[in-house]
Amino acid sequence: MNAPNSFRNQPPTGANSFRQQPDSRGHFGQFGGRFVAETLMPLVLDLDREYRAAKADPAFRAEFDDLLEHYVGRPSPLYHAERLSDALRTGAPAGMGAQVWFKRDELNHTGAHKINNCIGQILLAIRMGKTRIIAETGAGQHGVATAAVCARFGLPCVIYMGAKDVERQQPNVFRMKLLGAEVRPVTSGAATLSDAMNEGLRDWVANVHDTFYIIGTAAGPHPYPELVRDFQSVIGREAREQMLARTGRLPDMLVAAIGGGSNAIGLFHPFLDDPSVAMLGVEAAGHGLGGSEHAASLAGGFPGILHGNKTYLLQDEDGQIAEGHSISAGLDYPGIGPEHAWLRDIGRVEYDSATDAEALDAFQLLCRTEGIIPALEPAHAIAAVARRARTMRADQIILANLCGRGDKDIFTVANALGVAI
Known part of the structure; x- marks a missing residue:
């Protein structure tokens, strides 16, 4: 598979490369890792295994590249x-x-880069047999992208968004709702992005059996920082x-x-x-x-x-x-x-x-x-x-x-x- 957009179409990395993969525990030097509740650890490990398999699967890569070209543009x-x-x-x-x-x-x-990652992650969710999607969003662009891919694949989704961000990003809130998403305002803390991510993680812990969490940024427990980077x-x-x-x-x-x-x-x-x-x-x-x-x-x-x-x-x-x-x-x-x-x-x-x-x-x-x-x-x-x-x-x-x-x-x-x- 040599499609120009493929996340596998990259030059090899070596011991002296800055393009290092994280170690087996997800560390970039002292940073990264997996610090999650015991309930989530099996799911995070399953996601890691599934992502490794997807990267090696020509059919996954072909579908990802096709959607980037013909759906994302x-x-x-x-x-x-x-x-x-x-x-x-x-x-x-x-x-x-x-x-x-x-x-x-x-x-x-x-309208943003967020859709690249959402395409990759929803394909992983489908591959893992998950039937419900959740996400966090700040400016709303990740929420809109998540809502769009969920509509494209016919999956229900819940978007957590800080109440302060709901107020200042009304156009994106309406776009998410038009696309069929349920937007849940978060009023705790500063009522912004960090608090929305807290609520997303709580939802995930409570619904691990059927829910996939599409994280929008290059953070979170391993393998999220790596896979978001690769898709972006x-x-x-x-x-x-x-x-x-x-x-x-x-x-x-x-x-x-x-x-x-x-x-x-x-x-x-x-x-x-x-x-x-x-x-x-x-x-x-x-x-x-x-x-x-x-x-x-x-x-x-x-x-x-x-x-x-x-x-x-x-x-x-x-x-x-x-x-x-x-x-x-x-x-x-x-x-x-x-x-x-x-x-x-x-x-x-x-x-x-x-x-x-x-x-x-x-x-x-x-x-x-x-x-x-x-x-x-x-x-x-x-x-x-x-x-x-x-x-x-x-x-x-x-x-x-x-x-x-x-x-x-x-x-x-x-x-x-x-x-x-």
Whole structure:
């Protein structure tokens, strides 16, 4: 099977590769692992075995690739943002100002990268004989993607969503309901993504016999961080092939927004063994890293255990999880995927942050220079691109992932800008 989108169509990894698989217990260095209730451990182990078998099964890979092409609409375009590039060169020294390119995953069916992973996981659920699907969602894009694949395969689904996110992401809540999903608001804690994931795990423990949990980010107990990464790596494989075809070279820097980190690891992973390619993950700095209202777990957290894995977390001195904040509902998770934690600690990937205000400015900049309305999640990446592009030469290339479109965020943005709609 040599289909260009196949998650098996990757160069081999070696002992010195940054593209390491986790060990048998799911650890990337000290991070990752399986920290789940005894009730869930047999199911998690079954999922691991089934995933290994699926990866080796040509029929599974063929169905996955077929759905990516004909249902999702892949490959997504690679776009040279010439007007944005020109705008970022304004005021820069002569010869400075990198070319900005975008991998346009916001053009996927359902409007974000999340659908790639949902296709893979629902095929695994069907393979395991599960008849009920649950998921968590923050910005709603994973919930919409889960609801879409459940409608496609005729399976009932329940989506857990923080009550705060239900309020600020009404368009996606309605889309989920139109697709047949039951949306359950979660009022505990901060009523955001982390709390929704807590409720999803509680549901899973209570219904292990028939339920499959489609986790939306590259976190959770092993094998979730690995399998989500593998399903999302179609982003980076396509980008690599497209960039070589269009420019004859690899980009100098990759940039992606980071919440839990699925879109970023999907872009980064196929390039990890290319030393010429720098990588930048962008966390949500909220109202600033100097206070507590942010969601930058790498910049402001330390290692701990949450949602079945060990990683960097926002927490107090007693290990109690702190509430993350971001204007973006998809970035206010108080942790990060364990592979990102490992890549940060070994120095292969750099991690930065952008504030709410910077993301809003970048949101408007892309709208006005390229006619593209991004989601608030990739707007954080665009803010970092704007900073970095001015420090790089004009013959260098930055490739950023536009992981979601912004129609879901227009009410949030309008409110932040003081516009009544």
